[in-house]
Amino acid sequence: MIEIQGVRKNYDKRQALDSVNLDIPRGSCFGLVGPNGAGKSTLMKILVGVVEDYEGDVLVQGAPFKQNVTAIKRRIGYVPQDICLEETLTARDNLLFFGRLYGLKGSKLQERIQQVLALIGLADREKSLVRTFSGGMKRRLNIGCALLHDPDIIVLDEPTVGVDPQSRWAIFELIHDLKRQDKTILYSSHYMEEVEQLCDTIGFIDQGNVVEYGTMQEVLAKHRHAAIYLEGPSVTREGLNGYEGVTARDKGFVIESAEPLRLLERIAKQFADEGIIPERLELSQAKLEDIFFKLTGTHLRDTRQEGVQ
Numbered sequence: 001m002i003e004i005q006g007v008r009k010n011y012d013k014r015q016a017l018d019s020v021n022l023d024i025p026r027g028s029c030f031g032l033v034g035p036n037g038a039g040k041s042t043l044m045k046i047l048v049g050v051v052e053d054y055e056g057d058v059l060v061q062g063a064p065f066k067q068n069v070t071a072i073k074r075r076i077g078y079v080p081q082d083i084c085l086e087e088t089l090t091a092r093d094n095l096l097f098f099g100r101l102y103g104l105k106g107s108k109l110q111e112r113i114q115q116v117l118a119l120i121g122l123a124d125r126e127k128s129l130v131r132t133f134s135g136g137m138k139r140r141l142n143i144g145c146a147l148l149h150d151p152d153i154i155v156l157d158e159p160t161v162g163v164d165p166q167s168r169w170a171i172f173e174l175i176h177d178l179k180r181q182d183k184t185i186l187y188s189s190h191y192m193e194e195v196e197q198l199c200d201t202i203g204f205i206d207q208g209n210v211v212e213y214g215t216m217q218e219v220l221a222k223h224r225h226a227a228i229y230l231e232g233p234s235v236t237r238e239g240l241n242g243y244e245g246v247t248a249r250d251k252g253f254v255i256e257s258a259e260p261l262r263l264l265e266r267i268a269k270q271f272a273d274e275g276i277i278p279e280r281l282e283l284s285q286a287k288l289e290d291i292f293f294k295l296t297g298t299h300l301r302d303t304r305q306e307g308v309q
């Protein structure tokens with residue numbers, strides 16, 4: 001559906017993207033994963049035509065973006081990271097405004113507004129002022145504004161940052177609905193659990209480079225190895241110096257191993273000798289974020305400091 005060929009972008013002297021090549025299949029939910037500053041937003045802005053000054057090519061169903069900007073933009077719904085709504089208007093009036101921007105009017109516009117309100121789970125709040133909405137409800141409405149013209153490509157830039165659990169769930173449901181409608185979705189996030197749950201293809205991006213991409217199954221099959229997870233106040237990095245492949249995860253550490261049971265035995269013996277009783281010591285598997293760390297040496301999670309509204 002979308003082919004990205006040798007796309008490079010500099011902002012003045014700062015390189016944001018360094019020759020990115022990716023194929024995004026039709027009807028897939030593609031997870032673009034990387035830490036803050038990796039280049040995700042820049043790539044998305046290029047794909048939706050917001051950033052036009054770049055090297056390389058983007059093709060949509062074989063048509064070069066640069067030569068078909070207006071026609072291709074009509075097929076895309078873009079949800080930027082920053083919420084763009086008029087707080088003093090109702091949800092419905094915001095949708096009316098965006099619908100008109102997309103050239104919709106009359107009964108077609110009214111019909112789409114009703115459909116979108118149902119899709120984003122805000123049908124019962126259509127007459128409420130946006131300023132009375134929670135952060136998550138605003139984000140859902142912001143997504144709705146990008147869906148009014150019924151695009152077949154939907155680009156969502158970190159759509160769940162700072163949202164409450166109920167809205168996060170509603171956004172997941174919405175994405176599942178869009179997948180069922182055979183839409184092509186590009187979803188950027190640094191929340192791995194979300195990507196693993198929602199996306200069927202995935203691209204890891206770090207410092208402007210795609211370091212791995214493929215279907216979720218391919219990437220997991222290639223990199224997912226058995227591992228041990230251990231956690232507890234007396235379990236420290238230094239205490240694990242004698243082991244290869246130790247990475248931090250959540251409140252503890254993960255160690256990959258081809259022989260996890262033997263590793264478990266060895267660690268249990270070491271802890272018993274040292275009088276350490278861990279809170280958790282269990283078999284595990286490398287998760288997406290462990291795989292990302294192994295490929296790049298960069299943690300995705302250290303940016304997860306946003307509060308939930």
Ligand code: ADP
Pocket residue numbers: 011012014015016034035036037038039040041042043
């Ligand atoms: P991400 O979305 O993964 O956080 P971005 O695409 O926003 O990454 O940023 C990639 C790099 O480009 C970062 O180093 C960022 O500081 C830089 N950058 C992004 N937008 C601009 C801009 N408008 N002007 C200058 N530098 C920018």
